[in-house]
Amino acid sequence: MIKKVVITLLLLLLVIGGGGGAYLLLAPNFAPARGTAYVYVRPDDTFDDLCRQLTDSAGCRQMETFRLAAHALRYADRRMPTGRYAVRPGMNNLDLLLDLRRGNQSPVRITFQNVRLKHDLSERLADQLMVDAPAIESLLDDSTYCANLGFTPETIKAMFIPNTYEVYWNIPADKLLRRMKREYDAFWTEARRNRAEQIRLTPVEVSILASIVEEESAIPDEYPTIAGLYLNRLYRGMLLQADPTVKYAVGDFALQRILDRHKEVDSPYNTYLYPGLPPGPLRVPSITAIDAVLHHAQHDYIYM
Template sequence: MSRVNMRGRAIWGVLAVLVLLAVAGGVGYGWMDYQRFVHGPLAVTEQTPSVDVGKGSNLRDVVGMLRDAHVTQTGPLYWRVLAEQLHVAGRLHAGEYALTVGMTPGDLLLNMAAGKVLQRNFTIVDGWSFKELRQALAKADKLRQDGAQLDDAALMAKIGATGESPEGRFLPETYAYVKGDSDLDILRRAHVAMTKMLDTLWPQRDQDLPLATPYDALILASIVEKETGRADERARIAGVFVRRLQSHMLLQTDPTVIYGMGDAYAGNIHKSDLTTDTPYNTYTRPGLPPTPIAMPGKPAIEAALHPATGTELYFVAKGDGTHVFSSTLDEHNRNVACYQLKRCQ
């Protein structure tokens, strides 16, 4: 064999080795790059809290959205390989998915395969009026506003409660929802929750209460809710109102007067307001008002159904969030002079 041939073969051998090394290096680099993609976090920022996957979208569409949002710079190939590796290829569900700091591509793919869509929370606050509830619903993020243009009567009909006054009918609680849910969905759930709670608690009530129906209990609970936020006072205040009802005394509670004033209330209640008759003025009308005046929470409802026993018929706010209670009018007048008129003796 000539030296030329031997030299040629040697050169080709070297080239072959170099090619193999290059291929091996490329494969090695590709594998390392893929591993960096798999284990590295997505570039999530406050401007990209979620990705919204529409119906009919495929993985390429999802990757395109993520790239447009600068959440990833990686093309569809690595995403497709990872989806196959995780056995989720072709199983991704439409919906809105949370993007959280530290989340990896695999985390997102597994969430999409499980349909683990982003949930938001809406809280009905104890003591809200129905007007305040509607205002809060109108501001809820990603909540469809199907009831925003309905009046109260039409809205109640839409949730299956035709003819009911809406005030007090919705249980203060936190309700989870997803994109696509509507304000009516939350109201429907809160209405059902309040109905179930009353159905459960009403049969367990104390005997001989001056309350004829669960709705009466709801009305009384709403007054208790507005009078105090203190757990240690709810049953005691409920006891005062129960004894006043049993004795056929006027309830004389300011929150009902304020509710009856509606938009005329500007932050202060005057003596003339106490003598101006409305259906909710418990200084001019006996018994309970015609409807609740707020959304009472479970503790207020339980207080109305299990009021504290005793002889107290009056209470006065002390100005620090607590009240002072009394059993006689003379004692009550002294408390009024002390805590409201600042004429303590």
């Protein structure tokens, strides 16, 4: 349908306006200052909002011709498909309008390293995407939804494997989380799952312990030794007594000294009071920390 509209329009413009009609659509009209620029169309944006972005960010040379072309292609008067669209140097009105009208987006690369709380994770993702943070967080807190993905609201952070992912900017929250589940399944290869079984942990338990290890030290080279120490305590039936779990229970990751009163806080995350691993990860653990648990140092330490 769109091809017929464009061909008919071009013929009409050539007949009525001669070369001026072709110029309106085909002449280069965008010169972003720093290479390819991107414009973002949100659900409530108007055509005027888009035009302002093109002027401010995409180096539009002649806004009048873009407006005329948009009206001629019946784009300006209809609901605009949301998305993130590339505006390349030398791009003409026709090519940009076809991308905008068809919803031909450019993907965005998202990351979420160094995240502790689900709220922070939701905010980090929302900062990079069209979806708002509450929409993500509500799903992460939904027991039924998490169960459908194979997790609980407490363990759901284990599903997020820190990496760089390409997604469309307007991806809905549900589709985003299901994409993360596919990435989780791809990460947990048969070799990794077998290794987790060998050390008597599930993949989720590996992530929980990895989150403790990563909170314990900022030096990755120390992770395997720390992981081995905590595993030794677990295997011996000892309380884990991990200070990061107390900080999590108290709600203060900046605590410099763990006092007796902190160790007495009644929380299932407090491993000074409750045996075994806490109910969920303290943070989204890095791949380095996960692999450090899977391939921990072999030693007899139970104290550092």
